Amino acid sequence: MKQSIEELKQLIDRLEKEHVLSKEEFITLIDNPVPELSEYLFEKARGIRREHYGTDVYLRGLIEFTNYCKNDCYYCGIRRSNRNASRYRLTKDQILACCKEGYGLGYRTFVLQGGEDGYYSDEVLTDIIRDIKIRYPDCALTLSVGERSYESYLAFYEAGADRYLLRHETADQVHYGKLHPPALTLDTRKQCLMELKEIGYQVGSGFMVGSPGQTSGHLAEDLLFLHALQPQMVGIGPFIAHHDTPFAAEENGTADLTLFLLGLIRLMLPAVLLPATTALGTIDPAGRDKGILAGANVVMPNLSPREVRNKYLLYDNKICTGDEAAECRHDIDSRIRSLGYQVVVDRGDFKQITGGKKDVSCEINQSRRIYQP
Ligand code: SF4
Secondary structure (H helix, E strand, C coil): CCCCHHHHHHHHHHHHHHCCCCHHHHHHHHCCCCHHHHHHHHHHHHHHHHHHHCCEEEECEEEEEECCCCCCCCCCCCCCCCCCCCCCECCHHHHHHHHHHHHHCCCCEEEEEECCCCCCCHHHHHHHHHHHHHHCCCCEEEEECCCCCHHHHHHHHHHCCCEEECCCECCCHHHHHHHCCCCCCHHHHHHHHHHHHHHCCEEEEEEEECCCCCCHHHHHHHHHHHHHHCCCEEEEEECCCCCCCCCCCCCCCCHHHHHHHHHHHHHHCCCCECECCHHHHHHCCCHHHHHHHCCCCEECCECCCHHHHCCCCCCCCCCCCCCCHHHHHHHHHHHHHHCCCEEEECCCCCCEEECCEEECCCCCCCCCEECCC
């Protein structure tokens, strides 16, 4: 049955009020991302993000410290089987140099992201975490290093890591099996996310939009999974095929649907930290700007050393991988200002909502200032 635009808007009104819809209702919205409805959604999403975060946009300095990975996800350009990937690892000194450069540029969150690389044992990684936190105690440290044991997660947390990103990618068992080899399971992924929450991390999850075999039913399940998880961060981006993977010939996801889902997520999880991702900027040159206007409040520029940036290619045509990446920081700042928002020098922690009021107790007590290039 075809819904009228008014009926669709009523669903969005209810999502704004109740923060959740049924699976069928989500499917109805996802199947109808017409421009009029998207605009209606984005306006509400901007209003909600403004309520919680004003016009602030938070920066995360991304340090891609290893592109070795023991896994073989079918969509990923640095999967183990890709013999054409030129592999690298950063030393502790190189990582600290990235932090130093980032700190000077106003970054107050560093994200250590890498493949699942056994070289970085718990001992090696905790040593790096400790050193970063000793040198930059006013900064938050986010890890994105995949599935590890509870003991490893706990050791990293005790060493000073504040946040952890682990996308679930798809909340549907069968679809998960189409994107990953049998060694990886959705149950393990969910178990890791629960353990990270239990330990006390600010947790981020998320999924690809338009991945091979994905249906609007899967996307609705993704939204319901995120609603149940109540993560502090959600990262979504369009699927983009990498030429050296089994999905080389698959169609890419679209910016429009990704933006629509960003808006829905803002209404569902009002205070969530929501990045306008690099993948969104890759599929559409204005994608990150549009992401901010659809309710996103975070950007994650690349702080990795220039010489390795073009080696961490999870998908084709990734932006900001060459010399131009250094300029990204200033470019992003002026683009954000032109949208009516401002990049701030701030850890950018999650703002808890209790009883309709914001509880900012997890925020570090420090003066926030507008970034001046
Ligand atoms: S998606 Fe992550 S875990 Fe999977 S192969 Fe790529 S880097 Fe490894």
